[in-house]
Amino acid sequence: MPADQDAAPTATLSEGPDAFGFEVTLSRGxxxxxxxxxxxxxxxxxxxxxxxxxxxxxxxxxxxxxATGTQLIFANTYHLYLRPGADVVAAHGxxxxxxxxxxxxxxxxxxxxxxxxxxSLEHGVGKVASIFPGEATRAPKPSGKGLVKVREDGxxxxxxxxGSTHLFTPERSIGLQRQLGADIVLAFDECTSxxxxxAYTEASMERTHRWAVRSLEAxxxxxxxxxxxxxxxxxxxxxxxxxxxxxxxxFVASLPFDGIAVGGNLGxxxxxxxxxxxxxxxxxxxxxxxxxxxxxxxxxVFAAVERGMDTFDCVMPTRSARSGALLTLTGDGGxxxxxxxxxxxxxxxxxxxxxxxxxRPVEEGCDCYTCAHYTRAYxxxxxxxxxxxxxxxxxxxxxxxxxxxxxxIREALAEDRFAELKRExxxx
Amino acid sequence: MPADQDAAPTATLSEGPDAFGFEVTLSRGxxxxxxxxxxxxxxxxxxxxxxxxxxxxxxxxxxxxxATGTQLIFANTYHLYLRPGADVVAAHGxxxxxxxxxxxxxxxxxxxxxxxxxxSLEHGVGKVASIFPGEATRAPKPSGKGLVKVREDGxxxxxxxxGSTHLFTPERSIGLQRQLGADIVLAFDECTSxxxxxAYTEASMERTHRWAVRSLEAxxxxxxxxxxxxxxxxxxxxxxxxxxxxxxxxFVASLPFDGIAVGGNLGxxxxxxxxxxxxxxxxxxxxxxxxxxxxxxxxxVFAAVERGMDTFDCVMPTRSARSGALLTLTGDGGxxxxxxxxxxxxxxxxxxxxxxxxxRPVEEGCDCYTCAHYTRAYxxxxxxxxxxxxxxxxxxxxxxxxxxxxxxIREALAEDRFAELKRExxxx
Numbered sequence: 001m002p003a004d005q006d007a008a009p010t011a012t013l014s015e016g017p018d019a020f021g022f023e024v025t026l027s028r029g030x031x032x033x034x035x036x037x038x039x040x041x042x043x044x045x046x047x048x049x050x051x052x053x054x055x056x057x058x059x060x061x062x063x064x065x066x067a068t069g070t071q072l073i074f075a076n077t078y079h080l081y082l083r084p085g086a087d088v089v090a091a092h093g094x095x096x097x098x099x100x101x102x103x104x105x106x107x108x109x110x111x112x113x114x115x116x117x118x119x120s121l122e123h124g125v126g127k128v129a130s131i132f133p134g135e136a137t138r139a140p141k142p143s144g145k146g147l148v149k150v151r152e153d154g155x156x157x158x159x160x161x162x163g164s165t166h167l168f169t170p171e172r173s174i175g176l177q178r179q180l181g182a183d184i185v186l187a188f189d190e191c192t193s194x195x196x197x198x199a200y201t202e203a204s205m206e207r208t209h210r211w212a213v214r215s216l217e218a219x220x221x222x223x224x225x226x227x228x229x230x231x232x233x234x235x236x237x238x239x240x241x242x243x244x245x246x247x248x249x250x251f252v253a254s255l256p257f258d259g260i261a262v263g264g265n266l267g268x269x270x271x272x273x274x275x276x277x278x279x280x281x282x283x284x285x286x287x288x289x290x291x292x293x294x295x296x297x298x299x300x301v302f303a304a305v306e307r308g309m310d311t312f313d314c315v316m317p318t319r320s321a322r323s324g325a326l327l328t329l330t331g332d333g334g335x336x337x338x339x340x341x342x343x344x345x346x347x348x349x350x351x352x353x354x355x356x357x358x359x360r361p362v363e364e365g366c367d368c369y370t371c372a373h374y375t376r377a378y379x380x381x382x383x384x385x386x387x388x389x390x391x392x393x394x395x396x397x398x399x400x401x402x403x404x405x406x407x408x409i410r411e412a413l414a415e416d417r418f419a420e421l422k423r424e425x426x427x428x
Numbered sequence: 429m430p431a432d433q434d435a436a437p438t439a440t441l442s443e444g445p446d447a448f449g450f451e452v453t454l455s456r457g458x459x460x461x462x463x464x465x466x467x468x469x470x471x472x473x474x475x476x477x478x479x480x481x482x483x484x485x486x487x488x489x490x491x492x493x494x495a496t497g498t499q500l501i502f503a504n505t506y507h508l509y510l511r512p513g514a515d516v517v518a519a520h521g522x523x524x525x526x527x528x529x530x531x532x533x534x535x536x537x538x539x540x541x542x543x544x545x546x547x548s549l550e551h552g553v554g555k556v557a558s559i560f561p562g563e564a565t566r567a568p569k570p571s572g573k574g575l576v577k578v579r580e581d582g583x584x585x586x587x588x589x590x591g592s593t594h595l596f597t598p599e600r601s602i603g604l605q606r607q608l609g610a611d612i613v614l615a616f617d618e619c620t621s622x623x624x625x626x627a628y629t630e631a632s633m634e635r636t637h638r639w640a641v642r643s644l645e646a647x648x649x650x651x652x653x654x655x656x657x658x659x660x661x662x663x664x665x666x667x668x669x670x671x672x673x674x675x676x677x678x679f680v681a682s683l684p685f686d687g688i689a690v691g692g693n694l695g696x697x698x699x700x701x702x703x704x705x706x707x708x709x710x711x712x713x714x715x716x717x718x719x720x721x722x723x724x725x726x727x728x729v730f731a732a733v734e735r736g737m738d739t740f741d742c743v744m745p746t747r748s749a750r751s752g753a754l755l756t757l758t759g760d761g762g763x764x765x766x767x768x769x770x771x772x773x774x775x776x777x778x779x780x781x782x783x784x785x786x787x788r789p790v791e792e793g794c795d796c797y798t799c800a801h802y803t804r805a806y807x808x809x810x811x812x813x814x815x816x817x818x819x820x821x822x823x824x825x826x827x828x829x830x831x832x833x834x835x836x837i838r839e840a841l842a843e844d845r846f847a848e849l850k851r852e853x854x855x856x
Contacts, residue, residue: 054809054810054815055809058816058817059816061492083812084784084805084808091787098806100801356516357519369489374528375526377516377519378483378520378526380512381483381511382482384511385507385512388487388819389486389488389489391816393489
């Protein structure tokens, strides 16, 4: 699709319960502006996807999430299967009704939890180990090991809730995602970790490819349960190995998925993640939407957008908010933040004593509810006093920060000054 | 004031920053309808006052509190003095601006914490020991004893936050409440417990009377700091002793307070509380507003209204909400609730397995945000999954339950069918 500076990002696809589609309205190099159409409305891309693991974006009512400009959210099949049960959600008419969220939603396949409750908990590593030091090990470590067994037919795992044993197969995952009723569902995959070697990663990838075919068949052989169409994305795996990523991208691209997600181990930092995307992206069909799984730090967003990704989900903005880390374009500023690396640059720690009497909003110029009504001093008070409202207000700000960042990125793409914005936000 | 069945509860007092006043618009026996006018707006009485101890009604943004029909809220001087400091609140222009709550507010004097962090923690008893079994002992017990020393000039206490030593005097309390800037502030008092004998309760009451005079003098000798008038209420003490309550009521009634609060030990249950109110109320000047401190269970509200109280605050509706106890007019129903006593009648425990697939709202016919959008099954899921949103939605419902209850009580008073409503709600 050629660049067209005058094209406005408006979609021509019709809306309604059978709607699903994606239009690239403008390309700039590999970066693109687009419109994703779903039964629950449209999403202007590139877009950040907020995480609502247990059918709630932690700490916020859905109206508060929507007021931040968040266009779509991500829920987790594994968690909802275990609690309250996909059948309970289905009895409500699907996730949108269950949780009162009328906008587009995605669910994952459960495959990521194989990783996060298996290798990640066993080895204490995260998806991109060095970007958020410490974050990967925050989840409670279960007392036993061997929570997960990967077999050809699927994955056997023990519940983190009650220790009971369960089996996920591609067919089972698709069936559960039919019950949950998200607009976009994912093929069942295994997400390998940076600790897996090339041989294991390759065997796993090949199994994931066989599961991709089975997911497609299960999806084609079943009907939506809640009166609207669902879309199915395939997942590219292959770890941080070029040969494998290229094979996986080509294979997944060859299948009739509605869109493509890039998942799995994205390497040991931004440089390796960028490499993985550089290997993968040229092999993806340009007309299909692309979702990058689990990335959402500021630098990562710029890197993903300029490498042709359309949507990306990440717990960072909401999880950081709950620990008092508020996203700002300037961050702490000064020496301390330079020492603390790229992410410290874009956050302040509201517990810091220097905010005790600070009557300014979290971020000057921010149009979020929190910045419109509350001072840093009040937010610090709430956090120090262990009041839930602090986490709510921080989550509102961080989600709005992400939505605004993406608004600015879309604007910059439209006006052909993406590189300029990136320099401005990330520094030289 | 004679009963007037045609009088509508509209006030003639002018509004504005200097406004404070109270008009009884209709009397039914000792019960009355009224309008309380403050610099931050009017309150139709009888009214329930939600508790916002640390400058936040726990778990809710102020807009959510207001949407429940909550007309005024109560914050605690002791807590805010220790954290973030009354000076920090004052720098914001007072509590309303600090916490973004534009409606009327009250602060207590700090005197209640003398009780709740002294006798209550030492002996494990509550204000009305038998009404909410277990509630009084929920606060964390500090490791040491002797947190509080009552002296003639004031009360020396150790902070529950950091163990530091502080002195509250009537003058200090008024000064702090000037900084906090609530519409209604309370005279400094000592709140005795059911474990204090008559001799101690009498000595304490007499000291509280001397503190009442000093509070009035300190209040008259200081100006509001935030551009609007504040009102000062005196506090009737005297424990569950008739002789003392009558002396205290007469004494406090003789002083030029703007209103009168009934505080202290209200006895061992509703019967004793009712006695205390029966002794006290006839001695109070009918033209002044009366606040009953710390009562807010359904039966207690009816008892207080019919004994001429105009406002009452209680943590019960919000605290219960956070533990999954949702207020409903029907409650659990059936035998279990009959066994569990008067308060079980008006609450359901959302953790109960029988709600796992219950697609009904918390309470049929309730017009709150929670009942309009969510099922019992979703609420149970949020509580089981430890999601904050569960506590938020439950708090919204419980505050709306209290606001609706008081709306119905005001309506019943206007239509002269209070006794009928009481029978309907409380049973025979």
